[in-house]
Amino acid sequence: MRRVLKYVLRYKLYVIVPSIAMVLAIALDMFNPYLQEIITDKVFIGGDKSLLWPILWAFIAITAVRTVLGYLREYIFDVLSAKISVDIKKDLFDHIQSLPFSFFDNMNTGELMSRIGEDVDNVWRSVSFGIRLFIENMIYFITASTILFFINWKLTLVSLLGMPIIGYLALQFKKKIGISYGKLSDQGVLMNTAAQENIAGVRLVKAFAREKYEIMKFLSLNNENFELRMEQNRIVAKYFPPIDFLTNFSIVILVVFGGMLVIKSSLSIGELVAFSGYIYMLIWPMRMLGFLTNLIAQSDASAKKIMRIMDIVPSIKDSEDSIRIKELKGNVEFKHVFFKYHDDMVLKDINFKVSAGQTVAIMGTTGSGKSSLVNLIGRYYDVFDGAVYIDGHDVRSINLHDLRSQMAVVQQDTFLFSESIEENVRFGKEDASFEEVKEALRLACADDFVEEFDDKYDTIVGERGIGLSGGQKQRISIARALIRDAKILILDDATSALDMDTEFRLLKNLSERRKNATTFIIAHRISAVKNADMILYMEDGRIVERGTHDELLEKRGRYYEIYLEQFKDFSDEEYGIPDALS
Incomplete structure (x- = not known):
């Protein structure tokens, strides 16, 4: 998560403005219990009705201002997290693009999709909600604790007896839940890979009547996912109830011990009311500690997996004194x-x-x-x-x-994007005119079948060229290479799916070009x-x-x-x- 903070620091204004709004909102919130003390001791018990309306208007003003500050805080923090998510996805995608063929030889698509999608979203949730709420609760806890000690230090110490235990439980919870999320994330990659491969290869599965086998294979992975989630739930069930018990026990101590102080006249009813308001500012962070620890642990596990890919140094890259050759x-x-x-x-x-x-x-x-x-x-x-x-x-x-x-390359494994034929050919030359696209398709002997389609050059070919024959896909990929008009042309078994007549015509066109x-x-x-x-x-x-x-x-x-x-x-x-x- 430390490296994620580098992304946060890119947008200092988006951090400073909502942080100021958050601090001001917390500061205003601290006045509410104090006003409750005044209205209890001086208005309801003391009978000074002249203070009633000023205090009520103060409550309204604080609420209104906190609403505006809360809106600024939530909106700007969400914008910040969205920008960070965009930056991480961009940097991760850019880095993946820089990696050599050898990286992809040993990496499956499902894992990369999980890193770019699910793991970045986990980081996004942590930045937009988890970390911000954690800091906010820490400020509440420290500020409220300080005020409580000024009101009655004895009652404060008694009320905080369970806090060290809660902190210990939270640390243990974070450690175990982090390991659990790591396992779940790795297993999720296996599920994503299985689903991606089976959906992409559904025709092969059906051709070999292997539906039942593939369903059982996915069911097995799904059951593994279920067991890991149950393990995660057991960890949550083990630590959340004790944390809730200790936070609720603080309220019991407050009522019992505080009531005794009021009976002994060591504490006024208004002070007890104020104390109750401030103690809730401690209890809420304690209750949220388990949830926030859970969220941050999940984000931390995802961030480590993202950075593991980002740390891979491309084995093939430009040397510092690389030669620029324009032609x-x-x-x-x-x-x-x-x-x-x-x-x-x-x-x-x-x-x-x-x-x-x-x-x-x-x-x-x-x-x-x-x-x-x-x-x-x-x-x-x-x-x-x-x-x-x-x-x-x-x-x-x-x-x-x-x-x-x-260079222009037609690889052995023909790949077409889920776009129109024209866009697939234009991939070889982004600024190519429509006439250049038509000419490239003509040279590749592809214009004849393209003209037969209802949408002609705007025909969407489908994922990886599904809907086209092997020969049609090869000819479109050859057109994509020819439109580049490169100085080096590589055809890696690019005519294997063509009949001899089409191959002869295509090679004749190539010999001229x-x-x-x-x-x-x-x-x-x-x-x-x-x-x-x-x-x-x-x-x-x-x-x-x-x-x-x-x-x-x-x-x-x-x-x-x-x-x-x-x-x-x-x-x-x-x-x-x-x-x-x-």
Whole structure:
């Protein structure tokens, strides 16, 4: 919670003004018991009726002013907490955006959603209500205790006998309830993740008739959540009743001991009435102590989880002397590159050089490191050893924004936002005109099916492109990359869902468009890679073959074997595939 205070201090005016209003309201509240003493001793018992109306008007004035101060206090504190909530969510989201791919490889979406949503809201409740009320009650307690000692120190000491025990119970409660909230928060992440994955994958669940299994799995998590909440309730039930008993016992002591003092004429009835008013200013904070401790413990647990993410230092970031390059040429070179993912060496001594505007095709077995290789170009991961160079500069020395803003990537896992087709394409270039969007879709061979939709380019594609076929999603994602007109274009298995005719037309369009772009194509079909300037064939993290289509056929190695497998039954001049070599 200490780090949350840094956010509070950003808005000093929003802290000072309501704090002054709170202090003034408390100060005015202190007059009420005193006025009750005067009206009891001097008006009702003493018979001085001349004081009645002045005291009544004083009560009305105090109430009216306290109402205005209370409004200022509540409203401004709520504005403060809302601003802090916005800042924390923004900073947390910005920080998450700065983290590398490797962070998301080991983090599930449900946990991040819990941190941004539920945990920030817990902090918001603490700032808007918990901490403010805690400070307010502390001021009430200290001020009222001081006044009580002036009225009758003996009665005050007797009335406060249970307060140390209440304080001890509150500290023990905070300790145990904090642990309980930590467990509940972690378990809540599991529930959120299960719900998110099952809702997102509901079609898969239904396709495999696994509804019952998933329901039982969620029921198990729900039961765990129930048990943790019952554990939390047992902690509350253990500590709240004793706190209530001790606070109520203070009233009993006040009535008994105070009544004896009045009988002995050591205390007037008016003073006892005033004392009763002030003692309630102590009892209320004591009763609220358990609730506030509960609230602050919950907020503290959430704040720690938020800050745990905020404390993660991005492993991939700009160096202090990073190079600003406004326009890349597109020359790419790998020099003795090794890449390790966890403890597995994924890439081993990769060496090749590509001139600007050339096309490199990468083929290979599953898990051979094809995607890992192209991910090093945009520095989505960093090399373990060796270096990747663009235009002669180590990518680790280039400003990340300059580097990635001049690249266009179509990833293996096609992702579309729950927006219109036009907005999904414009994601590649924010200020793109509608004509540029149409042209990009035409080049991606997507304009034909888009025109068939009722809403055409305004068609909402649904979450992750639900409602579109795999090929349609790939073509829209390719259009999103093409509209960027980047110097480096990466297509990671981007045509796998297309039929050969569409793939042929799309690649033909790309060959015309990509003359000024260095292009990397990962593919499994010969038809997608045969026109590349260089073809790399990978196995077990190494480049085992390299060359042009014709050169690799002449070598009669692995590439040649794939060629024979894919075209053993036919040759197709339409796609530029020659007769199989004998």
